[in-house]
Amino acid sequence: MEIFNHDSNIHFLGMRKYTIAIAIFLMVASVALIATKGLNYGLDFTGGVSMVVDYDQPVEIADVRAALEKGGLDHAVVQALGGTREVSIRMQPKDDPAALQAADGKVNLDRIAADVTRTLQAARPDAKLKSRDYVGSEVGAELRSDGTVAAIFVILGIMAYLWIRFERRFAIAAVATEVHDVLVTLGILALVQREFDMTVLASVLAVIGYSINDKVVVFDRIRELFRLARKAEPEEILNRSINNTLSRTIITSLFTGITMGALYFFGGPVVHGFAITMLIGILVGTLSSIFVASPILLWLGVSKKDLMPVTKENPELARRP
Incomplete structure (x- = not known):
């Protein structure tokens, strides 16, 4: 050919x-x-908040992403974790100054996690937060x-x-x-x-x-x-x-x-x-x-x-x- x-x-x-x-x-x-x-640079290089969310029933990644965008979290990275009921969500809290600071001056993980959970549960009540963590820029x-x-x-x-x-x-x-x-x-x-x-x-x-x-x-x-x-x-x-x-x-x-x-x-x-x-x-x-x-x-x-x-x-x- x-x-x-x-x-x-x-x-x-x-x-x-x-x-x-x-x-x-x-x-x-x-x-x-x-x-x-x-x-x-994306979250992999700048750091950010990482969360794992469980669902009782199978969920589509596109639906999770759409729910976050509807709640104003349109820069989140959503990935499936080895199945159809568990997803990883990563995001940079710097876009929301009010969510940045906790009492000790660090990122307020509790507030960010609560906002994400509330947003997801508004679309799917079976969404449950499994874990959350903060990855620093180092x-x-x-x-x-x-x-x-x-x-x-x-x-x-x-x-x-x-x-x-x-x-x-x-x-x-x-x-x-x-x-x-x-x-x-x-x-x-x-x-x-x-x-x-x-x-x-x-x-x-x-x-x-x-x-x-x-x-x-x-x-x-x-x-x-x-x-x-x-x-x-x-x-x-x-x-x-x-x-x-x-x-x-x-x-x-x-x-x-x-x-x-x-x-x-x-x-x-x-x-x-x-x-x-x-x-x-x-x-x-x-x-x-x-x-x-x-x-x-x-x-x-x-x-x-x-x-x-x-x-x-x-x-x-x-x-x-």
């Missing part, structure tokens, strides 16, 4: 000055947006730090793998484009102020893995064509590799995007952030695989000599995985 002819000859490398300039602009703009507007700060460290280790691990599997220039090009993909994805989230919670963080890490998969396919074709060609300019090989894998890249991105669209429309509000972030990452990662990764390889000076198998006469000439 192909969308584009396998032997098409679209001159992607001829646009490299413009595509790299756009990529650099998007990265700078993203950094500026993250520094000025910042990410809209936990959120630790999660943010751990998420950043996880992303850095993933990117470094990818760099090490590609350095061994291909060649150092491939590793550098891949890491550069991965940083581009992550920054631009986060920049778009900062621009639209989409809530950034643990599911979004998970999708950012998934974007890193998805994006590198596209680039490895192109890189593998580059290595194959370099070894097969007797005399060919690096620009010609890189351009032919992109064209050969173009249908595969577009089809994979299209069907992954359709899957994320289905997850958005049928998976419920809890996974909206994951699906939207993945859709953004798929688009950015696909474009960078076509327009950014190979130009970086070309400017780094990749050549046939770098990818030839080791020979007995001169084993240091080439490196083979």
